[in-house]
Amino acid sequence: MSEQKHHYSTVPEHYILSMETEPFLERVLFNNRLLVLLILAVLTALFAFGLTKTKLDSSIEKYIPLQHEYIQNYLVHADDMKSGVANVKIAVEAKQGDIFTREYMETLSKINDEVFFVKGVDRSAMQSLWTPNTRWTEVTEEGFQGGPVVPSTYDGSAESLEQVRQNILKSGEVGRLVANDFRSSIIDVPLTEFDPETGERLSYQKFSADLENKIRAEFGGEGSPYQIYITGTPKKLGDLLDGAVSIAYFFIAAILMTAFLLYLYSRCPRGTLIPIIASLIAVVWQLGLLGLLGYTIDLYSVLVPFLVFAIGISHGVQIINGIAIEAGKGANNVQAARHAFRGLYVPGMLALLSDGMGFLTLLFIDIGVIQELAIAASIGVAVIIVTNLILLPVVMSYVGISQSGVAHAQKAEASDPKLWKALSYFANPKVAPLPIIVAVAMAVAGYYMSRDLQIGDLDKGAPELRADSRYNLDNDFMVSNYSTSSDVLVVMVETAKEQCNSFKVMDVVDRFMWYMQNVDGVQSAVSLVTVSKLVTKAMNEGNIKWSALSRNQTILNTSIQRAPGSLLNPDCSMAPVIIYLNDHKAQTLTTAVNAVEAFKKQFDDQVDEKYFSYNLAETEAAIAAGEISSVPVRFQLASGNAGIEAATNQVIESAQGTMLIFVYVVVFTLCFITFRSFTAVACIILPLVLTSILSEALMTMLGIGVKVATLPVIALGVGIGVDYGIYIYSRLEVLLIQGKSMQDAFLATLKSTGKAVSFTGITLAIGVATWIFSPIKFQADMGILLTFMFLLNMLGALILLPALAHYLLRPERIIARHKARYGDIPPAG
Structure with missing residues (x-):
């Protein structure tokens, strides 16, 4: 009992500290001050070395709930999907006139070649007016004819330009690769996940910088007759990472303001400088530990060092305040530091444990950036326990509070401010x-x-950036001048192998597309059915009556022969339906996803999983044997940027209540154990x-x-x-x-x-x-x-x-x- 007798006491009338009245931790620390400082100095050097290993990570996977059902469905077909979130669109606009000029086409060709050699571009899938995979098709008396939109005979003459115009009109690319007003065109740039030369993950910040320096600055700079617009998730992440540099300026500003206010509060240079240094050491420890443990810093955890510094200052002020009060009552440096530590280490430890456990509740949210933020913040709080509750009072036991600080503390103690009395x-x-x-x-x-609080984004464009940011202005241009939205929800229609073009599957997909096109917030939908209808009509002299699915399997097979690879996978067991949305606002995503789920309940075949892996012969045998009544089909959510955001919103919605409850349970438990x-x-x-x-x-x-x-x-x-x-x-x-x-x-x-x-x-x-x-x-x-x-x-x-x-x-x-x-x-x- 004697050792804890004065656990909560204020300063006694004398300052002779006996071994019986000192808490054990206090004795260990203050009786071995030099050893404690030496150990902390070695740790600081170690973590400063670890700081050099801390890297900024921009991988998209960290922002995605990888364990969510939608994302798991997408990952099954990730290799078959020709487009995903790692895709950038570059629009080249003629400030005067349209795209049908020699100068514009030459500039577009140069930009196309420059983008082709930018590190990280998937060159085989890149598409623009100058790439051979952008083709036109028409039906003549002699059958189908077609070729590249920009033919090999193009020479920049008026006749060649007119031929390009005609080819574009036949290609179906107006509103997609070519603007509706013909004043701009797009270069569609898929990206590789890893650098094929080094094997390292592609840096979106570096890729974004390459586009700015090699494309926008060179071809769309001041005085240029052309304007460059760049959108896509990788570009958005690159802009965010560039903007994250400003966090360093805010951090410096916070340090300066804190120093100024802390000096006004303590009137002691040492009482101002040392808490700031201790909090900065906490930041070094936190970042160094992350580097040594192999963690990276992302857009969200990059804010954690600021919070670590702020929390450190808040606890450091309590220590300095306690030491100043003790010094004002006559204690020497060591006595004042020991008494301040004795009175504050329990509430300080409790507060920091509550902070750390509260941050760890974020681990319930299955999104990489949030989980890493939780780990980074918890590590930061853990090191504050050492740097601000141990290092700070031990250092202050040597340097003490200045006479001006002591006089200020005595004056404050003797005063009776009206605010406190009120x-x-x-x-x-x-x-x-x-x-x-x-x-x-x-x-x-x-x-x-x-x-009325909603889950998800409530603004159009990239809500992570301001409405007047360059990225959002570029996005507004794309939305205003092209028919296809940048917010895409992809539903994957699964069936047995070689059956995605069967009439049953195509018919259900047709019904689904009609159903979704009548949902609020949906602009349009495209799938294999779209191609089949267009080709069938074209093969019948363009007669609108033939713009429908044929029940003849031979006709169906013929109609999709030239279908792009993005609309079916190689073994024809999956055909995506691409749904273009008005925006990615929370309400729009919820409405679209709920509509898909409602359709799934009615039309999904509830059969054994094995039938979805059957080939054509096995499927026909299973139907003949009565094992299944027809070709199996099911609709799987989801891919596309809208699908990923919908999954993210669902994870956040389900975790929000759990996380908040757990935070309060942890705080309640720790407070109850203490008090x-x-x-x-x-x-x-x-x-x-x-x-x-x-x-x-x-x-x-x-x-x-x-x-x-x-x-x-x-x-x-x-x-x-x-x-x-x-x-x-x-x-x-x-x-x-x-x-x-x-x-x-x-x-x-x-x-x-x-x-x-x-x-x-x-x-x-x-x-x-x-x-x-x-x-x-x-x-x-x-x-x-x-x-x-x-x-x-x-x-x-x-x-x-x-x-x-x-x-x-x-x-x-x-x-x-x-x-x-x-x-x-x-x-x-």
Whole structure:
């Protein structure tokens, strides 16, 4: 008992520290300070080396829920799909006139050749007016005729250009490769996943830079008669990675602002510089550990170092505040550091464990970038325990607080600020009902508003980037000038081998296409049926009556002979239906996916899986034997960028509630283990619940959906926000144990811990508020939400917590519980 006797006590009247009253951890650290610093210095050097191994990763797979049913279905046919998310479109527009000029065609040819040799391009599948796979076809008295859109006889003459015009009109590429107004054309650029020369994964940031430098700058720069537009998921990721560089500037700005505010708070150069250095060391440790463990940094986890620094500062301020108070009461450097450590390591450890466990709940979300963010943030919190709860007080035991800092602390301790006195009335029985009533009203209103919160993107274009970003302007051009949408949902129609062109399969696909084309948000649909109808009509003198599926299998076989490989796989066991959507907004995706699921329930054949692997002879034998009634067919979701986003939205929707519940369960459990009181836990957690509700209401008001970028903010807000309540309550409980009334105890809490809590809340909010100006919209969204949550959690700890404590806490029970655990009650300092 004697070793823990003064666990919660304030500074005793003397500073002679006996071995019996010092906690074991304190004795180990402060009796071996040089050894501790040496070990930490060696670890810092090791992790600084690991920092050199940390790389920025842009692979698309990390942004996809690979275990989701839709993605698993796609992966089965990934090798057969001729197009996917790794695809870029480059539009070349003539600022004056149209594409039918010698100069335009020569420029397009040069750009085509330049793109052909860009590292990462799948050259065999690349398509433009100048590639031989872009062909025209017509039916004449002599049968089908066709050839490349740009013939080998092209010489740039007026006759050749007119021939190209006629070929384009016959090719069916108007609205797809050629703009509807004939002022631009597209180069369709599929990419390889790995570099064929080195075997390394393709860097989309490098690929994007190559397109900017070799294509846009050279052919579409200022003064050029042509404008270049580039879209596609790889280009979007490249732009995001370029924008991520701005995070470094925000990080520097946060350090400078924090240093300025910290100096105003402590009036001590050492008390300003050392917490910042300790927090920066935490960042080095975190990034170094990630590098040594083989993890990479992506667009989302690149924000984690900032959060690690911010969390480190928030706990470092508590240490500096405690040391300053002890020094102001006459303690020397070592004594002040030891007493500050003794009073803060338990609530600090609890707060950081809550942070770390809260971040780990993100592992429930089966999306690589979120899971790696969870690991990176948890590692960051773990190293803060060492750098800010151990390294910081040990270093301060050597350097101490300056005389100006001590004088400032003494002045603050002796003063009686009107703000703190006013806030203390929230623990008064006459005023306590007011914040509770307001909180309940805000919770009800927030819950009502948050019911309209949507899962997924709510903006057109690339919502990760701002509406006026170059990528979104390029995307607007594509949408406005071409008939095919950039938002594509691909449904894979599976059947037995060599049966994708059978009448039953084609007929069901035809019904499906008609059904989907009448769904809100769907522009059009294309499949093998589309080709079959066009060819059949063409073979019958273009008679509209023949624009239908024939029941004659020979005619069906003939009609798809020239079908592009993107509309069926080599063994004809899968034929994708490509559905073009108006956009990829959450409501559009939900409507389209629900429509496909409804069709599946009615038309999917519920037969044994083995029949889908049968060849033609085996299928006919199974039908003859009565094992199956007809050729098996089923519709599988999904591929295309819209299909992947639909899968992502479903993963987020299913994980959102589970993650939030688990966060609160973890925080509740850790707080209860520490304070052994349900009422204490309620005082700490209820303000967090209010913040969570109001945050979702704010997202609804601002049109921010729950998606990959914003979902982690919910866990971050709860995990970091609980720190305020833990520090406030732990100090309040000490003073209640010492016999103070609720209002007096809270006033004393405000003058010490409350001052540090308010400072860190405001400092953190100012730091993340700089993100609002980021060119990356999801970072700006995170900045808005984190600023709101940091401030509201701070206000909840300073206003709502004491009001709840007035009604929920019973000082006599707290005293009895303390006696049972630690023995005698320590005297007030």
